Amino acid sequence: MALRGRLAEYMTYRCKGQMIDLSTVVQCPNASVVDGVVELSFEDRIVRIPVLLERNAITVSYRGRVYRFERESAGQSGAHHHASDGVMTSPMPCLVTKVCVKPGETVAKGQELLVLEAMKMVQSITAPFAGRVAKVNVTEGSMIQEGIAMVAVVAE
Amino acid sequence: MRKVLIANRGEIALRIIRTCREMGLATVAVYSEADRNAPHAVAADQAFCIGPAASAESYLVIARILETARKAGADAMHPGYGFLAENGDFAQACQDGGITFIGPSVQAIRALGNKISAKELMRSAGVPCVPGTDGEEQSLAILQAEAEKIGYPILIKSAAGGGGRGMRVVSCLPEFEGELAEAKREALTSFGSDAVLLEKYIANPKHIEFQIFGDGNGNAIHLYERECSIQRRYQKIIEESPIPGLSDALRQRMGEAAVAAAQAAGYANAGTVEFLVHGEEFYFLEVNTRLQVEHPVTEEVTGLDLVRMQIETASGKPLPSQDSIQPRGHAIEARIYAEDPENGFAPSIGELACWQTPSGQGVRVDSGFREGMRVPVYYDPMLAKLIVRAEDRPAALARMTRALEEFHVLGVKTSIPFLLDVIRHPDFVAGNVHTHWLAERFGAWRECDAIPDEALMALAAAERCGQAASLSITTGDEGSPWRSAAGWRNI
Numbered sequence: 001m002a003l004r005g006r007l008a009e010y011m012t013y014r015c016k017g018q019m020i021d022l023s024t025v026v027q028c029p030n031a032s033v034v035d036g037v038v039e040l041s042f043e044d045r046i047v048r049i050p051v052l053l054e055r056n057a058i059t060v061s062y063r064g065r066v067y068r069f070e071r072e073s074a075g076q077s078g079a080h081h082h083a084s085d086g087v088m089t090s091p092m093p094c095l096v097t098k099v100c101v102k103p104g105e106t107v108a109k110g111q112e113l114l115v116l117e118a119m120k121m122v123q124s125i126t127a128p129f130a131g132r133v134a135k136v137n138v139t140e141g142s143m144i145q146e147g148i149a150m151v152a153v154v155a156e
Numbered sequence: 157m158r159k160v161l162i163a164n165r166g167e168i169a170l171r172i173i174r175t176c177r178e179m180g181l182a183t184v185a186v187y188s189e190a191d192r193n194a195p196h197a198v199a200a201d202q203a204f205c206i207g208p209a210a211s212a213e214s215y216l217v218i219a220r221i222l223e224t225a226r227k228a229g230a231d232a233m234h235p236g237y238g239f240l241a242e243n244g245d246f247a248q249a250c251q252d253g254g255i256t257f258i259g260p261s262v263q264a265i266r267a268l269g270n271k272i273s274a275k276e277l278m279r280s281a282g283v284p285c286v287p288g289t290d291g292e293e294q295s296l297a298i299l300q301a302e303a304e305k306i307g308y309p310i311l312i313k314s315a316a317g318g319g320g321r322g323m324r325v326v327s328c329l330p331e332f333e334g335e336l337a338e339a340k341r342e343a344l345t346s347f348g349s350d351a352v353l354l355e356k357y358i359a360n361p362k363h364i365e366f367q368i369f370g371d372g373n374g375n376a377i378h379l380y381e382r383e384c385s386i387q388r389r390y391q392k393i394i395e396e397s398p399i400p401g402l403s404d405a406l407r408q409r410m411g412e413a414a415v416a417a418a419q420a421a422g423y424a425n426a427g428t429v430e431f432l433v434h435g436e437e438f439y440f441l442e443v444n445t446r447l448q449v450e451h452p453v454t455e456e457v458t459g460l461d462l463v464r465m466q467i468e469t470a471s472g473k474p475l476p477s478q479d480s481i482q483p484r485g486h487a488i489e490a491r492i493y494a495e496d497p498e499n500g501f502a503p504s505i506g507e508l509a510c511w512q513t514p515s516g517q518g519v520r521v522d523s524g525f526r527e528g529m530r531v532p533v534y535y536d537p538m539l540a541k542l543i544v545r546a547e548d549r550p551a552a553l554a555r556m557t558r559a560l561e562e563f564h565v566l567g568v569k570t571s572i573p574f575l576l577d578v579i580r581h582p583d584f585v586a587g588n589v590h591t592h593w594l595a596e597r598f599g600a601w602r603e604c605d606a607i608p609d610e611a612l613m614a615l616a617a618a619e620r621c622g623q624a625a626s627l628s629i630t631t632g633d634e635g636s637p638w639r640s641a642a643g644w645r646n647i
Contacts, residue, residue, distance in 0.1 A: 011619055013615065015607055016603075016605045016607065017605065018605070018607065020607075020612065020615070022615070022616055022619060025612045025613070025615070025616045026609065026612070026613070027613060027616045027617070028613040028616075028617060031613065031614075031616075031617035031620075031621075032617070032621070033617055033618055033621035036509065036510055036566075038613075038614040038617045038618055038621075040610065040613050040614065040617065047610050047614075049610060049611070049614040050510040050512065050564045050566055051566070051614055051618040052509045052510060052566040052567060053618060058615055058618050058619060059566055060611050060614045060615060060618070061510065061564040061565065061566055062608060062610055062611050062614065063561045063608075064557075064560045064561040064563065064572055064573060064576045065572075065573045065576075065603065065604075065611075066565075066566070066569070066570075066572075066573065067607055067611045067615075069615050
């Protein structure tokens with residue numbers, strides 16, 4: 001749970017050409033999110049705002065207008081890498097619980113490279129094809145952002 | 157008539173099915189493979205798949221639709237709008253198969269579908285037409301001489317086409333030859349014929365149409381007008397009735413001309429006579445031999461169900477009298493498209509992760525979508541028609557604003573923010589619009605940059621809660637971590 005608070009502080013978004021640092025946004029103390037709707041409860045009013053979460057963006061609909069907030073950290077990492085090029089990127093902010101390989105090591109297709117943990121779930125990151133580990137950018141126990149190149153495998 | 161096959165999809169199929177049900181008629185839907193589980197298919201008493209997603213292999217295949225009608229035992233066919241609605245061969249095939257076509261006669265569809273013969277018919281009936289050529293002569297020399305006679309600026313358009321394709325405005329003689337060649341080339345590739353018409357170009361006209369009904373025996377009535385000048389890419393996006401600033405005298409003259417047009421064509425069932433209006437002058441444009449997308453505007457002010465009237469007319473019931481048609485109040489329709497108004501209205505494809513439609517007094521939403529549905533790439537990206545009715549125009553505009561603000565769509569971009577800005581523009585509020593107004597005023601439209609505090613607070617709340625995975629969101633983004641539970645297992 002401490003994980004959530006720490007990450008939120010670093011999040012920066014971009015919308016309509018403006019940079020939005022979440023740590024500077026006045027937050028509604030009584031906010032909840034249920035079934036894709038944010039409910040903001042103030043002393044004298046309640047506002048319900050539908051939201052959509054995507055990999056790199058949060059979009060909200062309010063009074064006939066739609067605001068798409070793009071995650072800046074993801075944007076900075078440039079084009080998204082896909083497993084097909086052997087560069088394994090983090091699917092979301094998460095904790096690296098295990099690093100199973102070292103640079104230079106030969107791996108078989110499907111071999112476990114890393115284990116990630118987030119949102120009370122774990123995921124194994126496996127080699128998309130047989131090859132050699134070219135680089136390992138993460139260490140066990142580290143917290144990483146979304147879209148980070150974690151490990152690269154090159155075909156031999 | 158006992159069972160009606162609806163040869164269409166989406167909101168119009170659903171809208172027709174609803175009236176049929178109220179009238180105690182059984183309904184048969186047809187759907188493509190992309191429309192399995194679509195609301196229109198689910199709503200009908202029976203539903204049959206008629207082919208792959210592409211319309212050319214499903215909704216446009218006459219033989220397949222007629223075969224389905226026979227299989228289902230349907231004795232009537234409603235074509236809706238678009239697809240086969242104005243196809244003479246389809247009406248003929250229904251007639252040959254002993255199925256009542258809920259629409260005009262084959263002859264009327266063919267005569268009015270051709271712009272040249274339609275115009276001739278209207279001239280002979282005394283309906284004012286835009287000065288122009290009849291399309292018989294196609295040589296450069298004669299067309300050039302005709303252009304001089306009509307007077308520049310001149311509009312060149314395809315004799316067979318529509319929808320703005322192949323249309324060119326020529327402002328003076330030296331440009332004529334080159335523009336003519338371009339127009340002919342475009343007409344040939346778009347419509348299979350390079351025959352063109354010349355017309356006097358009417359600057360900044362209003363596009364006004366009259367809803368008509370005929371009984372096929374020379375009797376016809378009109379159901380008053382709709383203002384349709386707000387168009388993007390020659391497609392209407394806002395329609396209303398009555399028209400602000402239209403004088404009673406002009407309304408009466410146009411209504412009479414619309415009825416004369418219907419009578420001249422021996423018209424049966426519902427149709428629309430379109431006019432260009434400039435000052436107190438009006439000119440016949442064309443007849444749409446179908447139920448229009450914007451027909452709910454007329455329904456809301458007349459209190460009539462036009463689909464019911466179509467079915468009754470097709471069953472031989474006499475038309476109501478002209479005097480019985482008494483419009484009341486004001487109605488406006490706004491079409492909500494899945495498109496990006498900041499980017500040339502490019503279609504926006506995706507999944508409707510959030511779909512909340514407005515409601516309340518005087519608000520009607522005709523839509524063929526529900527939450528979670530994908531907007532298919534194969535068909536028109538219209539998501540819904542939002543129609544409001546109120547006692548007068550200011551009240552209707554306020555209601556439209558309120559309803560648009562209650563409309564929430566996430567997962568695709570929509571025209572909602574654009575429509576809000578259009579209906580609040582002083583020119584629109586004053587009724588000072590014409591067919592080029594939208595392009596002139598909103599051609600480079602950008603949404604306002606301000607971000608309200610509420611949106612920022614929602615962002616912060618979603619960010620915090622999103623990491624706790626309490627959101628059950630479906631998204632069109634296959635890569636979304638909140639969706640890609642695939643590789644993840646609980647601990």
